[in-house]
Amino acid sequence: MTSSETSSQVSSPAAQDNTTSLLTKVAEKPPLGWNSFDAWDSRVTEEDYRKTVDFMAENLLEHGWEYAVIDYIWWNPEPGAYNTKDSYVRRVGHPNIRLNEDGSMKYPEAVTLDEYGRLQPAPERFPSSAGGKGFKPLADYVHSKGMKFGIHIMRGMHRQAWYLDTPIKGTDKTARDIGKFNDHAGWLNNMFGIDQRNEGAQEFYNAMFEQYAEWGVDYIKADDMMGSCGAPFHSYFAGEIEMMRKAIDNSGRPMVLSLSCGEAPIAHANHLEKNANMWRVSADFWDRWEDLSRSFQLLDKWSPFIGGGTWPDADMIPFGRLSLDDRPHGKERMSKFTTDEKYSLMTLFSMARSPLMIGAELTTTPMEEIKTFFKNDEVLYVNQNSTNNRQIIRVDQETDKKGDKDAYYAAWYAEDPANGDKFIALFNLGSKAKEVGFKFEMEDMRGAYKVRDLWAQKQIGEAEVKFSVELPPHGAGLYRFSRIPGSSEAWVPPTGKRKHNNQ
Structure with missing residues (x-):
């Protein structure tokens, strides 16, 4: 049976x-x-x-x-x-x-x-x-x-x-x-x-x-x-x-x-x-x-x-x-x-x-x-x-564009149902220190955001279009993104150049 x-x-x-x-x-x-x-x-x-x-x-x-x-x-x-x-x-x-x-x-x-x-x-x-x-x-x-x-x-x-x-x-x-x-x-x-x-x-x-x-x-x-x-x-x-x-x-x-x-x-x-x-x-x-x-x-x-x-x-x-x-x-x-x-x-x-x-x-x-x-x-x-929790990036056993054979990394996304803030976790899965980040367009995030480091429990600045940090081997960072009121909701291409509404 x-x-x-x-x-x-x-x-x-x-x-x-x-x-x-x-x-x-x-x-x-x-x-x-x-x-x-x-x-x-x-x-x-x-x-x-x-x-x-x-x-x-x-x-x-x-x-x-x-x-x-x-x-x-x-x-x-x-x-x-x-x-x-x-x-x-x-x-x-x-x-x-x-x-x-x-x-x-x-x-x-x-x-x-x-x-x-x-x-x-x-x-x-x-x-x-x-x-x-x-x-x-x-x-x-x-x-x-x-x-x-x-x-x-x-x-x-x-x-x-x-x-x-x-x-x-x-x-x-x-x-x-x-x-x-x-x-x-x-x-x-x-x-x-x-x-x-x-x-x-x-x-x-x-x-x-x-x-x-x-x-x-x-x-x-x-x-x-x-x-x-x-x-x-x-x-x-x-x-x-x-x-x-x-x-x-x-x-x-x-x-x-x-x-x-x-x-x-x-x-x-x-x-x-x-x-x-x-x-x-x-x-x-x-x-x-x-x-x-x-x-x-x-x-x-x-x-x-x-x-x-x-x-x-x-x-x-x-x-x-x-x-x-x-x-x-x-x-x-x-x-x-x-x-x-x-x-x-x-x-x-x-x-x-x-x-x-x-x-x-x-x-x-x-x-x-x-x-x-x-x-x-x-x-x-x-x-x-948090809600809507999911992995948005994971690179396993893959060489990046620069030929780095230790280019393993990951990112997770979640939301705060109380106020709409976003939580982003970044992970360096490799054995060397590296910069790990994500582009806002991956989750249709528009405008500028205040960024808070949850492990350090302090504000660390603002971000728009993309965010990245240097992480130690096998290290991670966890961040709260709070949208800045009044910041533009127009789509911004990854280059950082703002796209006009009539384009």
């Missing part, structure tokens, strides 16, 4: 008509927040998390950064502990679980379940969850700070629920009636998928999201839903996406639904818009120029689907301190992006209106970096409020 056939068979009213879905009650603007993965892999603890929430509330919340998300395997007391430097499969610390020959768990204590096979936070890492409280005490703490609480989940049920054949709440069905044995992510062996055609499947997801609503969850990052997911293209699980969407609506609690991993297949763009608030357009994104360079192509491709409460997601921002204790990706380090590359990333993600999710260990990240890249309200305004 193809993905499209699956989608047509299980399409729910909520999936087809957004006016009845809680999808429209959240993410009116791209979500801003933090996720634990880039720093802690699967090992974040309640203590780590609370310290981060406190830091965000004190330093970032006033600038719009409101979501704090616990990433994967929060149900395991010590995920990846046996994958040591001396003996590991896949990578050091990877949270695969060890299995018996029949596929059951060798160490069932590595998962925390309730009587209905629903995953629970491990009290060893999240002490406030003890006694069956789940994440509610922690969510309450986040809400007390004026912030929003998020968790990562994997598609399906934990394999231990399948082996125990746990009952499905509210039905006479059990886990083995709906679980697909050995249907797990290409990069993680913890979970089995759900067969949406079987009775009890929707009820299983309903029970999961009922619990999340009781806990006070505001944001769900659902993984293994689409894209490559650690292997050649894995699948697009339309049926399970729709069951999650319907389960959120049935829960009565608005929750952001963010789908991973990527690259998302653009053939399913309309389905994604109907069922999710965010979806990953990239594979896992790290502090490498090649990842950022690839994002220019991906965000260009997805730009027609920006807005309306749904947001193509370029993945987390790998600035600051990453990969603590050499997990999950490379050595523990401060981000390898150069300062200029950081300007390019934040400029591109803002102009493409990607959700912005910081991945760093924030308390040891330099405050100057946090101030520069996460507290510039003029740049964040573009991400949160």
Whole structure:
């Protein structure tokens, strides 16, 4: 059965008509927040998390950064502990679980379940969850700070629920009636998928999201839903996406639904818009120029689907301190992006209106970096409020007229719906400093404009006909163009010579 056939068979009213879905009650603007993965892999603890929430509330919340998300395997007391430097499969610390020959768990204590096979936070890492409280005490703490609480989940049920054949709440069905044995992510062996055609499947997801609503969850990052997911293209699980969407609506609690991993297949763009608030357009994104360079192509491709409460997601921002204790990706380090590359990333993600999710260990990240890249309200305004966002120039691997073989550059355009101002972002994608610009005629801009540098937060002059700046290698600039009242609307040719109206 193809993905499209699956989608047509299980399409729910909520999936087809957004006016009845809680999808429209959240993410009116791209979500801003933090996720634990880039720093802690699967090992974040309640203590780590609370310290981060406190830091965000004190330093970032006033600038719009409101979501704090616990990433994967929060149900395991010590995920990846046996994958040591001396003996590991896949990578050091990877949270695969060890299995018996029949596929059951060798160490069932590595998962925390309730009587209905629903995953629970491990009290060893999240002490406030003890006694069956789940994440509610922690969510309450986040809400007390004026912030929003998020968790990562994997598609399906934990394999231990399948082996125990746990009952499905509210039905006479059990886990083995709906679980697909050995249907797990290409990069993680913890979970089995759900067969949406079987009775009890929707009820299983309903029970999961009922619990999340009781806990006070505001944001769900659902993984293994689409894209490559650690292997050649894995699948697009339309049926399970729709069951999650319907389960959120049935829960009565608005929750952001963010789908991973990527690259998302653009053939399913309309389905994604109907069922999710965010979806990953990239594979896992790290502090490498090649990842950022690839994002220019991906965000260009997805730009027609920006807005309306749904947001193509370029993945987390790998600035600051990453990969603590050499997990999950490379050595523990401060981000390898150069300062200029950081300007390019934040400029591109803002102009493409990607959700912005910081991945760093924030308390040891330099405050100057946090101030520069996460507290510039003029740049964040573009991400949160601009419209008509699109790439207008990109030159890849092409020699310019002067024979420069490093002539890579790009430009993006957007508008301010509040006053008609234009936003222009210019990028030097090459390895040498160069002048990058655009001609006003490309966007039918008439007259003269005041130009404001949004990163520097200052006016830098006026421009007519064209605008250009010198940019360092892999650098970027972001500018607001405000039309000067009374300036001529007559078309001006690129030479700068004014064309008379009678010509």
